[in-house]
Amino acid sequence: xxxxxxxxxxxxxxxxxxxxxxxxxxxxxxxxxxxxxxxxxxxxxxxxxxxxxxxxxxxxxxxxxxxxxxxxxxxxxxxxxxxxxxxxxxxxxxxxxxxxxxxxxxxxxxxxx
Amino acid sequence: xxxxxxxxxxxxxxxxxxxxxxxxxxxxxxxxxxxxxxxxxxxxxxxxxxxxxxxxxxxxxxxxxxxxxxxxxxxxxxxxxxxxxxxxxxxxxxxxxxxxxxxxxxxxxxxx
Numbered sequence: 589x590x591x592x593x594x595x596x597x598x599x600x601x602x603x604x605x606x607x608x609x610x611x612x613x614x615x616x617x618x619x620x621x622x623x624x625x626x627x628x629x630x631x632x633x634x635x636x637x638x639x640x641x642x643x644x645x646x647x648x649x650x651x652x653x654x655x656x657x658x659x660x661x662x663x664x665x666x667x668x669x670x671x672x673x674x675x676x677x678x679x680x681x682x683x684x685x686x687x688x689x690x691x692x693x694x695x696x697x698x699x700x701x
Numbered sequence: 702x703x704x705x706x707x708x709x710x711x712x713x714x715x716x717x718x719x720x721x722x723x724x725x726x727x728x729x730x731x732x733x734x735x736x737x738x739x740x741x742x743x744x745x746x747x748x749x750x751x752x753x754x755x756x757x758x759x760x761x762x763x764x765x766x767x768x769x770x771x772x773x774x775x776x777x778x779x780x781x782x783x784x785x786x787x788x789x790x791x792x793x794x795x796x797x798x799x800x801x802x803x804x805x806x807x808x809x810x811x812x813x
Contacts, residue, residue, distance in 0.1 A: 619800075621800070621801075623803075628710065628805070629805060630707075630790065630803055630804060630805030630806045631745070631790060631803040631806070633800065633802075633803075636800050644800075646800075678744065678745070682801075685796055685799070687732065687733035687752070687794050687796040687799075689735070689747045689750070690735075690737075690747070690801060692744040692745050692746070693744060694743075694744050695744060
């Protein structure tokens with residue numbers, strides 16, 4: 589069953605701890621993206637990667653880090669430097685160019701207490 | 702970079718009426734304009750898209766129109782149904798080697 593999978597669906601962490609969100613796809617897509625979704629803010633791009641071992645900052649990269657060691661995987665680490673990390677995080681993948689359909693994961697809701 | 706705006710942020714229509722959602726974009730190089738629907742608690746999914754060489758595209762009850770001169774594109778939903786209630790995101794991309802830029806989304810409510 590092809591698709592893009594995020595885990596876990598819900599995540600709770602204490603303030604000051606780093607946390608890593610998983611994103612895996614078996615669609616053979618070159619490009620992968622991380623978005624943050626807050627009420628009334630739409631989809632804000634955190635990081636994106638169009639090829640293995642390369643990634644670019646999005647509009648709100650501060651306090652986040654990523655890696656792209658494998659084509660299938662694009663994990664996102666929310667560091668303690670992120671001032672307001674509680675949010676809904678969506679991962680997506682698409683073909684290499686920006687003009688193809690993006691497929692989204694089911695999302696991870698992160699709550700930092 | 703590209704800037705995509707959607708207005709208004711919410712729209713309420715009576716079941717059976719039509720709904721029109723408009724987006725504007727800033728980068729004249731953008732040539733791909735998709736629309737995504739996100740139902741409550743679910744992931745966004747593509748419902749229709751249009752490329753700059755086409756002025757209009759239809760798929761059953763939904764259609765998208767593009768005005769490149771004015772840099773805006775619109776989603777049209779006819780004969781709205783309660784299951785059309787969702788958040789709708791528009792996006793734009795210059796294409797090759799570029800990322801999608803999303804608007805902030807509009808919440809459509811269809812009153813039964």
